[in-house]
Amino acid sequence: MPEPAKLVLKWWQRLLPRNAFSQTVVLIGSLLLINQLVSYWSVAVYFIKPSYEQINQLIARQINILFVDGVDVGREHLSMVDALNAKVRHDGMTVYNLKQARKAGLDNAAYYGFLSEQMSGYLGGEAEVRFSQGETLNVWIRPPQAPKLWIKVPLTSINESDLSPLTLYLLVIGALSVAGGWLFARKQNKPLKRLQKAAFAVSKGQFPDPLPLSGSTEIVEVTHAFNQMAHSMKQLEQDRALLMAGISHDLRTPLTRIRLASEMMVEDDQYLKDGIVGDIEDMDAIITQFIAYIRNDEDVARELFQVNQLIQEISQQESHRNGVLETSLSECPEILIHPVAIKRVLSNLVENAFRYGNGWVKISSFQQGRFVGFSVEDDGPGIDEATAETLFQPFTQGDSARGSVGSGLGLAIIKRIIDRHNGKVSLANRANGGLIARVLLPKT
Structure with missing residues (x-):
């Protein structure tokens, strides 16, 4: 593997969580994200897109009707914009020339390519479709019959700023899934944390009370085995302390008698007496160290x-x-x-x-x-x-x-x-x- 690839792999491994709790949360979160994306794509493709296409088709029919009889701009000296607005006065549509359209918010409208292609097919020529969001959702159409005009159609029953049922559904499902995953991971992690603290205490020579047997079957079995191990180690420590304390006590009795006997030696054997006393002091110091080592100061x-x-x-x-x-x-x-x-x-x-x-x-x-x-x-x-x-x-x-x-x-x-x-x-x-x-x- 190339050196740059190894560095990237190491960097990526450092970002990944190490403990079981974080790994479970990340796993559930990743699966949930994939599920949300697939759900959103499915709903968008099979429900939202057909609805917009149907709206597009209905608007195209209205525009075709608008131009089917032609536009009379000579009589009464009406412009094309005024003549078209006169025909759509009761249909909710408004016709603008380019200057009026820009003043009305055309420049803030977003272009939709697939709807423009569909509208071009319905109207029999090159058309353009844009959407803008104000108090209502507005559809802007540039028809092929009048390329210099724009027709605005308000969709009063649709408002993109409102929280749609789909968005609400995804938010609720996402929140419930994350909360459920967090509770599951926490429940699984709690006995392991307890086991970790108890193992650390045993390593320091402390012996906690038996841990409660809770969690999954595997964790219960591990906890039970740990309790048995801790009990055996505690019993072994107590037996060892008792044995060493007993030996230390039993050794000091003859050492005391030997020291008393050495005090009764004659002056000519002073060198021998000093050697015996020195040996006794060394042995007493070693026994003192034994007792200090087995002494438990935790209490x-x-x-x-x-x-x-x-x-x-x-x-x-x-x-x-x-x-x-x-x-x-x-x-x-x-x-x-x-x-x-x-x-x-x-x-x-x-x-x-x-x-x-x-x-x-x-x-x-x-x-x-x-x-x-x-x-x-x-x-x-x-x-x-x-x-x-x-x-x-x-x-x-x-x-x-x-x-x-x-x-x-x-x-x-x-x-x-x-x-x-x-x-x-x-x-x-x-x-x-x-x-x-x-x-x-x-x-x-």
Whole structure:
């Protein structure tokens, strides 16, 4: 296919509606338009045209009668126009010369070719027929018997400005068809919209109530299957949370006993004691991450809060670390968030920055369109950006350049929290080395 044809095809495809509702409305509207055109053409050809032809024939008969006896213009010194008007005084017709006809509105009359040809046949010579619309519909005829004269015939029973029964019929049928198509498409689209919202909620870890089974048979079957899937996923999520919570709880009991036992070790084994305590703290941190990952914060009420306040709190809490922690705060509005969860996001990002960086961390806040955002930068070795998205998966470690310390749940926790806030999180390498993590949260 030639390149211009491809461009035209792409442009045309962009104009076509994508959703089922719009496609149904366009389909019904197109079929209705074709039906209206065919109906109008049929009525015009088989009803309106014969009526005008019949009127044309009747007018031709009157004109033939007008000229059949000739016109006496010598007696009483009458002009041809006056003589003809005297003969048609009671027939409603008026005869004009060209100057009078133009003054009476001839120039505003529209020429009709097929009626002119028909009139020429009836009158036996070249004739011209025009129509003009004033208070009444007027027919102008230039007869072959007197080519310099015009005869005007008013059709008092026909007025083109009136709303004809045909036009009224087409308007009513068109309006009813469009309204019916719109209601049908809306009824078909409503369950699909409901299903779309529910599927989006499930993708974010929310499990709505079972959807009502309404609509066509196919939609009812799809909705029923979705309800079963959502119920199974909810049950699986609950079982997993219960299992992980139970394991985390059961592990902390022996860890506590081991720590108590280590406190009773003699001073000569201090190095061994320190190693045991360090291992216990690492294991406790991993268990804490497990619990944070399975915790569901959806039931916690959100509130309007200032992101800059959270950054300042984190900055104070992390001030004891060896290294430099900088902040760069822009003026940002309050947004609707769960402050504890967003603070956990900031804490995890700062923890990763100090863990994998070389001692320099910077936290910034900013506005970007309809979002309020913050970023955490470090001066570490960075990551392979091709695998950046996979780092948000549970139990996924970073590349060898940034080590493999921890459980691999930190970024997964961040991603889950930000998704539940309808926000965005991304990782990218800094131009001068290091990593920058950017978080965007919607203003409303």
